[in-house]
Amino acid sequence: DTGVSQDPRHKITKRGQNVTFRCDPISEHNRLYWYRQTLGQGPEFLTYFQNEAQLEKSRLLSDRFSAERPKGSFSTLEIQRTEQGDSAMYLCASSPRSLFAGQGNYGYTFGSGTRLTVV
């Protein structure tokens, strides 16, 4: 397993279009997180899955945003009717059931992100 994969790396879309991003977590991790990051800010939490169950959603996640993790493996994040304010880096992270992942490391491995630009 090579880590958390996100696709695409970059997405440019016109305002009003729908976009969907995919995240493939580390296979043995049962927790998956979506964050959004804008320039000069830290990552902001959007939503969190444990297996296929979406357990928490941030107030930042408007009705235009929806996330799924249908089989408890990969996840998708869809943004409908994109707005310019949606332009950001969308980061996915995964973690195991236990915080300690062994070898002095702790869970929460991040993917490289999808950079969304809405024009």
Add this chain to the structure above:
Amino acid sequence: GQNIDQPTEMTATEGAIVQINCTYQTSGFNGLFWYQQHAGEAPTFLSYNVLDGLEEKGRFSSFLSRSKGYSYLLLKELQMKDSASYLCAPLSGGSYIPTFGRGTSLIVHP
């Protein structure tokens, strides 16, 4: 909610030591992470503290005082490649969701 405060930017000289402070307020406490993030890249794990005291890992050390809601990251023998943003991320009690501060942009110059 959580309040996380860390300096926006710091500069230091190659070979020097720098300390990046973080103060936080959480509902309960389940540990605190430090992450490093180079421009345009994903955050990478540096340290996790759940008990008071100093944890040393090579050139990087992290300190925690739970009673004061305070942590710092200490970087020794700075290298140019250490120029990055350093993110403090506490976990609330019973939570598995790190909340990130805005990060401290560290600039290391020759």
